[in-house]
Every structure is written in C-alpha cells, then in structure tokens.
Amino acid sequence: MDITKMDAGQLRDALFDKMAEEQENYQSWLTTLPPDKILDHAAEFTVREDILVEMEVLELPAEQAAALLASPTPLADVYREWGKVETHHMEDIRDVIENCTEELVKRGRERPSVLDGLKRPPQPGPDRGTPPKHSGPEL
Numbered sequence: 001m002d003i004t005k006m007d008a009g010q011l012r013d014a015l016f017d018k019m020a021e022e023q024e025n026y027q028s029w030l031t032t033l034p035p036d037k038i039l040d041h042a043a044e045f046t047v048r049e050d051i052l053v054e055m056e057v058l059e060l061p062a063e064q065a066a067a068l069l070a071s072p073t074p075l076a077d078v079y080r081e082w083g084k085v086e087t088h089h090m091e092d093i094r095d096v097i098e099n100c101t102e103e104l105v106k107r108g109r110e111r112p113s114v115l116d117g118l119k120r121p122p123q124p125g126p127d128r129g130t131p132p133k134h135s136g137p138e139l
Contacts, residue, residue, distance in 0.1 A: 003069055008062035015065050016055050019075040023048055026075075044079065051078050 003011060026048065030041055052075070060068075068074040 003066050006062075006066075008059075008065065011062050011065035011069060012055075012058075012060055015060070015069045015074060016052075018069060019052055019055055019078075022073060022075040023052055047082060048075055048079055051075060051082070 003014070006014065027045070030038055030045060033041075068077070071077050
C-alpha cells in the first residue's frame with residue numbers, strides 16, 4: 001500500500017481498517033486469558049473500542065492519518081497517549097450521581113409514599129378522646 005498516492009479519505013479508511021484489525025487481534029488475545037485477567041484489561045478494551053468509534057467519524061487531515069497509518073500499532077499508540085491525559089471521568093460520574101439522586105428526591109416529594117396507603121387512622125383510646133358511639137343494639 002503506497003500511502004503517498006492516497007487521498008485523505010482513503011488514508012482514513014485504511015487507518016480505520018488497520019486499527020480495527022489491531023483491536024480484533026487484541027480481543028482474540030484477551031479471550032485467551034483467565035477471567036480475572038480479562039477483567040484487569042476491561043477498561044483498556046473499552047477505551048480502545050471508544051477510540052475506534054471516534055476514528056470511524058473523525059475526519060483527520062491526510063498528514064495526520066498518514067502519520068498514524070505508518071505506525072505498526074496506531075490504536076495502541078493512541079491508547080497510550082490517552083492514558084497520559086487527565087480526564088474528568090470521576091468528576092463526570094460524581095455529577096451524574098448527584099443529578100440522579102436529586103431527581104429521585106424530587107420525584108419522592110412529588111408523589112405520595114407507598115407507606116401512605118398503609119397508615120391507619122388514629123384509633124380511640126384513653127388519651128384520644130371518647131370512642132365512637134356503638135351502632136349496634138345496646139347491651
């Protein structure tokens with residue numbers, strides 16, 4: 001494959017195909033491992049999948065696509081760079097938790113509790129006034 005004769009679209013397609021094949025090989029290797037080791041690589045696998053999803057729609061300029069295409073492992077290269085970048089993943093999760101719980105609390109205030117249907121009206125007793133009049137025959 002002579003990348004010097006490819007246009008930007010062809011370079012991007014070739015790059016995506018190469019990265020997809022790299023991920024298929026990674027997945028094949030991963031599935032040979034014991035389950036606990038597979039779990040150790042679960043986050044990496046997911047991020048690599050996300051990179052592929054983005055590469056499918058990202059329109060890299062020809063020069064950048066060619067540079068990645070020249071690498072023997074472009075997906076691993078991008079993953080390594082991603083690992084060096086500080087993300088806001090945990091902050092995003094915290095925000096989602098807070099938003100979710102705020103919504104649940106709000107909904108809880110707007111509708112009656114399940115327990116409301118189980119509450120009995122106050123029963124007469126020594127400190128609750130006089131009992132209701134008996135409607136049957138006097139004894």
